Amino acid sequence: MVYILVGFFVFLMLLVLLVMHFQFKLFYLAKNKLRILEYHSISTNGFYDQITIKKESLIAQFDFLKMNKYHTMWLSEVEAHQENNIPLPQKSIVLTFDDGFLDNYTVLYPILKAYDFKAVLFVVLGKIGQKIDWGGEFISKNDNMRLMDRTQLEEIGSHIELGYHTYKHDNYAMLTLEEIEEDLKLCQKVIAHEKLKVFPALAYTYGGYYRKKDAKQKALFELLKKYGIRYGLRIGNRINVFPFRNKYQIQRIDIRGGDSFEVFKRKVLLGRKKLL
Structure with missing residues (x-):
């Protein structure tokens, strides 16, 4: 009876470790783990919501990353490591910002320069320099919110790498393959x-793509490949195993404006704020 109980306890512990490993990549070496954080807009008036973080909170988070020696990278640098079979630096992290809010130029860019950090900005390419016309409380409270213009996008190049975020902020999960192809064509035209x-x-956009593993998803990934898209980033809230196993299902960790500092630290360390 004692042996059965011990065996059951060992089995249970192994099961817990396997679950923890799946969730948090516990047993991978640092060179085989890549954290990608997802942000959007930054406020300077104390406002925050799901996609808007206060400037003060962002600075506190960057202080944590700097103090703990995280190494910020562009995706082009990550790709160079993958293509040349080079291990990642210790504590590698990619800071990503979606849409191209003007505050990413006025607020984020100076902060990145001060910390000597790199970031990736995913641009809504059909809306460059325009007034933002999709939903969100921060947007509705600031009626004239705009995206960066072409000159500003070029100016930030010392610290910010640009990427695609669709042509007009559409959710690919809601589009046909033909519509997605047209979207990609328009992006490349811009x-x-x-x-x-x-x-x-x-x-x-919205983390939306064909999630079901079937012929339709395969066709989407083939379409992305056809148009030269080398990486597709979803949300997922997990640390990535590197080298990437599927370049079109790379996961990002969603950093929300309402996250406490302790929640932010757990997300960076574990990829998620909860154990299960």
């Missing part, structure tokens, strides 16, 4: 016309 330097990585 890039060529504006002579922008854009790394061919796509952050799915």
Whole structure:
């Protein structure tokens, strides 16, 4: 009876460790783990919501990353490591910001320069320099919120790499393959016309893509490959195993404006704020 109980306890502990490993990548070496954080807009008036973080909170988070020696990277640098079979630096992290809010130029860019951090900005390419016309409390409270213009997107290049975030902020999960193809064509037309330097990585708007593993998903990934998209980023809230196993299902850790500092630290360390 004692042996049965011990065996059951050992089995239970192994099961817990396996679950923990799946969730948090516990047994992978640092060179095989990549954290990618997801942000959007930054406020300077104390406002915060799901996609808006206070400037003070962002600075506190960057202080944590700097103090703990996290190494910020562009996706183009990550790709160079993968293609050349080079291990990642210790504590590698990619800071990503979606949409291209003007505050990413006025607020984020100076902070990145002060910390000597790098970030990736996923741009809504059909809305460059325009007034933002999709939902969100921060947007509705600031009626004239705009996205960065072409000059500003070029100016931030010392610390910010650009990527795709669709043509007009559409959710790919709601589009047909034909509509997605047209979206990609329009994105590339803007890039060529504006002579922008854009790394061919796509952050799915709203995290939306064909999630079911079937022929339709395979066709989507083939379409992305056809148009030269090398990475597709979802949400997922997990640390990535590196080298990437599926370049079109790379996971990001969603950093929300209402996250406490302790929640932020847990997300960075574990990829999630909860154990299960």
